[in-house]
Amino acid sequence: MTRPVRIIGAPTDYGANRRGVDMGPSAIRYGGLADELAAAGVSVSDDGDVAAPRAEVRDPEAEAPSEGDAKFLRETREVVTALSDRVTDALDAGETPLVLGGDHSVAIGSVTGSARDADIGLVWFDAHGDFNTPSTSPSGNVHGMPLAALLGVGDFADTPWANADGLREEHVAIVGLRDLDPTEREAINDSDVTAYTMSDIDERGIDAVVDDALDVACSAPDGIHVSLDLDWLDPREAPGVGTPVRGGVTYREAHFALERVAATDALRSMEVVEVNPILDEHNETAALATELAASGLGKRIL
Ligand SMILES: NC(=[NH2+])NCCC[C@H](N)C(=O)O
Ligand SMILES: [Mn+2]
Numbered sequence: 478m479t480r481p482v483r484i485i486g487a488p489t490d491y492g493a494n495r496r497g498v499d500m501g502p503s504a505i506r507y508g509g510l511a512d513e514l515a516a517a518g519v520s521v522s523d524d525g526d527v528a529a530p531r532a533e534v535r536d537p538e539a540e541a542p543s544e545g546d547a548k549f550l551r552e553t554r555e556v557v558t559a560l561s562d563r564v565t566d567a568l569d570a571g572e573t574p575l576v577l578g579g580d581h582s583v584a585i586g587s588v589t590g591s592a593r594d595a596d597i598g599l600v601w602f603d604a605h606g607d608f609n610t611p612s613t614s615p616s617g618n619v620h621g622m623p624l625a626a627l628l629g630v631g632d633f634a635d636t637p638w639a640n641a642d643g644l645r646e647e648h649v650a651i652v653g654l655r656d657l658d659p660t661e662r663e664a665i666n667d668s669d670v671t672a673y674t675m676s677d678i679d680e681r682g683i684d685a686v687v688d689d690a691l692d693v694a695c696s697a698p699d700g701i702h703v704s705l706d707l708d709w710l711d712p713r714e715a716p717g718v719g720t721p722v723r724g725g726v727t728y729r730e731a732h733f734a735l736e737r738v739a740a741t742d743a744l745r746s747m748e749v750v751e752v753n754p755i756l757d758e759h760n761e762t763a764a765l766a767t768e769l770a771a772s773g774l775g776k777r778i779l
């Protein structure tokens with residue numbers, strides 16, 4: 478990893494219906510991110526946070542927060558639009574953007590920013606498909622929708638602020654699925670996205686699955702974006718997440734996967750999301766996010 482890394486915080490919890498995940502960027506920085514990366518020989522700078530307006534302190538003259546099928550969609554749009562520009566700026570400067578969430582809706586900003594004028598691949602490490610749309614979502618929470626939004630699925634067709642220009646379904650791999658809503662399962666099956674469940678990992682091992690997923694993403698010409706939702710890991714390893722699901726990958730499997738990411742030399746941009754300090758135990762999930770980001774960016778044991 479020769480390119481410098483630029484950290485960009487996206488402190489929003491609008492997509493998770495307001496539950497504390499907006500403190501993720503602070504917790505991850507506090508978990509020692511800059512030191513961890515520096516120790517790995519990565520040159521790193523911190524671009525601070527994008528503005529994420531607090532619903533509580535909004536100008537009373539402003540429009541009321543949006544509700545309905547997708548909660549806080551207008552607020553989410555504000556944050557991810559700003560994030561998207563910051564990510565593109567980092568890439569234009571020859572740096573690798575590392576986005577700190579925030580809930581997973583921030584991926585709409587990171588990936589649109591990374592896929593501007595570039596045909597990129599995407600690996601989505603997650604217990605969930607995040608493939609809902611406003612009309613199919615059972616919760617209305619936008620963090621369950623970013624992948625569908627980026628790909629222009631269903632209601633998200635022709636939503637320029639949320640659709641990633643240079644991203645095609647053929648170049649997207651989801652890894653570690655174990656919790657899907659019925660309509661999401663259908664939409665993923667109908668798409669050209671490649672999806673690997675925890676059963677695939679049980680059967681074939683993390684190495685075969687991750688290598689196949691990376692092949693899918695790396696078939697895009699301009700590098701890959703890696704989106705790491707901390708609920709990808711088993712909740713015993715990562716308790717500080719809002720939507721934990723039993724039966725996730727282990728600590729070692731997660732490091733292995735991110736080391737493989739680094740080995741491709743194709744990493745263009747990355748994000749770690751869904752760290753919720755309110756639900757965490759002694760910041761261990763934030764510290765884990767820090768470690769895994771470092772592995773993805775080239776940290777080696779030896
Ligand atoms: N990024 C996440 N943690 N997503 C969880 C989504 C959970 C559920 N499928 C929903 O749409 O509400
Ligand atoms: Mn998830």
Ligand SMILES: [Mn+2]
Nearest residue numbers: 581603607706
């Ligand atoms: Mn997710």
